[in-house]
Amino acid sequence: MANKSSLIIIRTLLARLSLGAFCSGQALADELGLSRTAVANYIAQLQDLGLDIYSVKGRGYCLAHPITLLDAAEINTIEKNQRPPVLVHEITDSTNNQLLQRLGKDAKPELGTAIVAEAQTEGRGRRGRNWYSPFGTNLYFSMYWHLNHGLQAAMGLSLVVGIAIVRTLQAEYQITAKLKWPNDVYINQQKVAGVLVELAGQVDAVCDAIIGIGLNVTMPIEATKRIDQPFTTLAAHTSKSINRNQLVIALQTSLMEVLSEFCQHGFTPFVAEFNKVNQYQDKPIKVISSFEKIGVCRGVDKQGALLLDIDNRIEAIYGGEISVRGQD
Numbered sequence: 445m446a447n448k449s450s451l452i453i454i455r456t457l458l459a460r461l462s463l464g465a466f467c468s469g470q471a472l473a474d475e476l477g478l479s480r481t482a483v484a485n486y487i488a489q490l491q492d493l494g495l496d497i498y499s500v501k502g503r504g505y506c507l508a509h510p511i512t513l514l515d516a517a518e519i520n521t522i523e524k525n526q527r528p529p530v531l532v533h534e535i536t537d538s539t540n541n542q543l544l545q546r547l548g549k550d551a552k553p554e555l556g557t558a559i560v561a562e563a564q565t566e567g568r569g570r571r572g573r574n575w576y577s578p579f580g581t582n583l584y585f586s587m588y589w590h591l592n593h594g595l596q597a598a599m600g601l602s603l604v605v606g607i608a609i610v611r612t613l614q615a616e617y618q619i620t621a622k623l624k625w626p627n628d629v630y631i632n633q634q635k636v637a638g639v640l641v642e643l644a645g646q647v648d649a650v651c652d653a654i655i656g657i658g659l660n661v662t663m664p665i666e667a668t669k670r671i672d673q674p675f676t677t678l679a680a681h682t683s684k685s686i687n688r689n690q691l692v693i694a695l696q697t698s699l700m701e702v703l704s705e706f707c708q709h710g711f712t713p714f715v716a717e718f719n720k721v722n723q724y725q726d727k728p729i730k731v732i733s734s735f736e737k738i739g740v741c742r743g744v745d746k747q748g749a750l751l752l753d754i755d756n757r758i759e760a761i762y763g764g765e766i767s768v769r770g771q772d
């Protein structure tokens with residue numbers, strides 16, 4: 445992970461590059477008080493973190509796409525009074541890890557506290573997979589919540605997080621997204637976001653939940669080599685410019701709303717909404733775990749279990765290491 449002074453250098457480099465024009469290596473070196481070789485090394489680090497930077501002899505460096513950096517000051521001034529804090533990290537291992545570490549400290553974070561990062565070096569996905577987390581392009585977001593009924597409530601919680609993402613995309617960009625149970629978010633059959641909920645404490649009583657969300661906003665060219673399933677980005681589905689700082693607030697606000705309702709009334713009020721945006725509602729699916737089952741997806745029940753219609757007999761499938769595939 446980069447230390448503080450190198451982070452300041454990286455920030456300054458990005459601030460210059462994000463203006464969109466070519467910057468000569470010498471001009472950057474002069475401004476930063478570094479050698480041109482040192483500048484080239486920092487640029488290489490950013491390229492390793494997945495940022496598309498062109499280097500053209502005689503002209504210098506240029507970003508392939510303009511970016512707006514996450515900005516703690518901007519995030520924390522928008523509707524500040526009604527919201528828990530959002531902490532902005534530049535390069536971190538995993539925003540879920542960072543929140544989990546905070547739980548070990550004396551004072552727990554305020555409910556709804558979020559951490560976002562520009563890049564993750566050890567981003568985690570479900571089922572032990574990595575989550576590719578290039579710099580400055582997507583959203584890597586984790587939020588603290590807690591559950592009064594531990595594991596029993598975890599499944600519903602994970603589903604309502606998906607609903608909060610779908611609502612956010614509709615409200616902010618008029619994008620109609622779908623959910624693949626339990627909580628992958630799809631646009632036109634391609635994954636745009638994933639959710640990783642991790643629990644800490646007593647799983648059968650009050651426990652802490654870290655809600656991790658990876659949301660593709662724009663992806664570097666490298667992504668096609670690094671991601672082994674069909675994926676898409678928000679930018680591919682809207683002509684609106686996407687301000688990630690505003691997106692962070694919209695997501696946090698939507699999550700707070702659904703989670704407060706979920707804590708009061710459970711998953712029942714969300715069943716119809718989930719089924720409406722269910723990617724496979726009434727479609728043939730295969731459920732893969734330690735077993736494989738084929739049937740027609742009939743949505744979810746009020747616990748959030750997946751309902752699989754196997755020859756007119758409905759079987760409820762509960763969470764765990766399960767994956768669902770369409771059979772069309």
Ligand code: BTN
Binds near residue numbers: 537540656
């Ligand atoms: C999935 O496999 O679909 C879940 C992906 C979750 C990725 C997010 S990015 C922010 C948070 N930090 C992590 O390490 N993982 C989650």
